[in-house]
Amino acid sequence: MxxxxxxxxxxxxxxxxxxxxxxxxxxxxxxxxxxxxxxxxxxxxxxxxxxxxxxxxxxxxxxxxxxxxxxxxxxxxxxxxxxxxxxxxxxxxxxxxxxxxxxxxxxxxxxxxxxxxxxxxxxxRGRHFYRVRRETISFPDLPEAFDGFTITQITDVHSGSFTNAAGVQKGLDLVNAQHSDVILFTGDLVNHQASEMDRWIPAFSGLKAPMGKFSVLGNHDYGDYIQWETTEARDANLARLKQIHGEIGFRLLLDEAVILQKGGQSIVLLGVENWGKGGFHKYGDLKKATAGVPDDAFKILMSHDPSHWEGVTLGHHQHIHLTLSGHTHGMQFGVELFGFKWSPIKYVYKQWAGLYQQGSRFLYVNRGFGFLGLKGRIGMWPEVAVITLKRK
Incomplete structure (x- = not known):
């Protein structure tokens, strides 16, 4: 500064x-x-x-x-x-x-x-002015049983910034109201410390999805941005945060894959640890996450930082159909009117909010559920994303 x-x-x-x-x-x-x-x-x-x-x-x-x-x-x-x-x-x-x-x-x-x-x-008021954003994406190789499959994605909770329980609950109720098949969380549950989530565990435990809730870590979750008395204290904090994911009912994916089955068919959900350009740690390992996954499987990847998409995912030897990210917050400031979209964050991240496509590969960047630094949002409202998969 x-x-x-x-x-x-x-x-x-x-x-x-x-x-x-x-x-x-x-x-x-x-x-x-x-x-x-x-x-x-x-x-x-x-x-x-x-x-x-x-x-x-x-x-x-x-x-x-x-x-x-x-x-x-x-x-x-x-x-x-x-x-x-x-x-x-x-x-x-x-x-x-x-x-x-x-x-x-x-x-x-x-x-x-x-x-x-x-x-x-x-x-x-903008910090809890939640908006539902919907996208429908079609794929020729989507298994027929998953035609119409719905995903609700939230990201960048930053629970350490929350003070208004009613405001947070308003957003969580909106998530449940979508009645999606799965709920996916793409990182940054806290600002720095796992203890920031203690107050909010009951509220986030109330999120429901019939086919499960899954999550990955974001750059803030590792505690890299504050001074720790010892390395052991930092490691204990991360271990506690991983436990909290389980306590709120999310399966945390750490460079691994899970199979989602429906109607006798399946798709693969991948989750990697944080990987980012511009000085951010590159913990994530997509090769490890896809080890043992069939090449022809339909794959959805959760990766916190959207720079991972162009940096690694597009060049990966296996076809990743859809990547879900967050991280940018849309800078919590910008303009979105009548199809026009602008924020200063666009000069830092090529993919910073909404849906992007290269060939048959898609990336969706969520604007974030919470806030950090600025205790508000101006134009870039907090987001609950609902993505519907369709078979062409």
Missing amino acids: AKRLPLIILLWLGADLYFYQAIQTVTSSGAFVWLYWLIDLLLIGGIVSVIFVKRGSELQQTLITWLMGLMLLALIPRLFSVPVLLAEDIIRLFRSFPPRAVWASELTLGIAAVLFLTVLFGIT
């Missing part, structure tokens, strides 16, 4: 100075001007203070959480409304720069107000 701080402040102040021109055009209230800049000074002071707080401490995490929300409230409305002023300046350039038009500044402030309310909803 410290390395990016100068860039963040420059971007912020640049948008502020430009946006301030709209305020000057519409009002000359001295009190409003003082309030406008006072908010900025307080936020900048808060950002700088994070650097001097003990790294990894609860206080630092609390400060970061609050500052992320407040920064988005302050920055996003200004940053995404200033293009109106920029467009006006282009017009003014060819007219020898007359004074700013009041209507353009009012339009700028109106857009900013709408964005402010959207961000405010996202950081107050």
